[in-house]
Amino acid sequence: MDEIEELAEIFKALSDPTRMRLVKLLSETGGALCVNALTCRLGVTQSAVSQHLRVLRQAGLVRGERRGHFVHYSLDRGGLERYKARLLQTLGEDFVVVK
Numbered sequence: 001m002d003e004i005e006e007l008a009e010i011f012k013a014l015s016d017p018t019r020m021r022l023v024k025l026l027s028e029t030g031g032a033l034c035v036n037a038l039t040c041r042l043g044v045t046q047s048a049v050s051q052h053l054r055v056l057r058q059a060g061l062v063r064g065e066r067r068g069h070f071v072h073y074s075l076d077r078g079g080l081e082r083y084k085a086r087l088l089q090t091l092g093e094d095f096v097v098v099k
Contacts, residue, residue: 013059019052032072
């Protein structure tokens with residue numbers, strides 16, 4: 001997959017408002033949350049949260065860690081940095097805000 005196709009896949013993964021809310025929530029908490037906690041905070045069904053997390057995991061934006069019976073999800077910082085660098089490389093500094 002070339003860099004343009006890779007970026008398109010990321011944009012597809014982030015194109016859903018619920019997935020954007022998931023990413024924002026995980027970013028704000030700074031830690032890991034289980035599906036039940038995400039369900040309560042987002043006000044959507046458990047199956048919907050699970051499906052959205054699957055898409056974000058496949059895109060490399062979220063990772064899961066099993067803790068007992070539950071899987072806790074957090075942002076994949078390495079994946080985010082990789083895509084940030086890819087955006088900067090492909091679209092240039094005028095498009096990407098770097099703090």
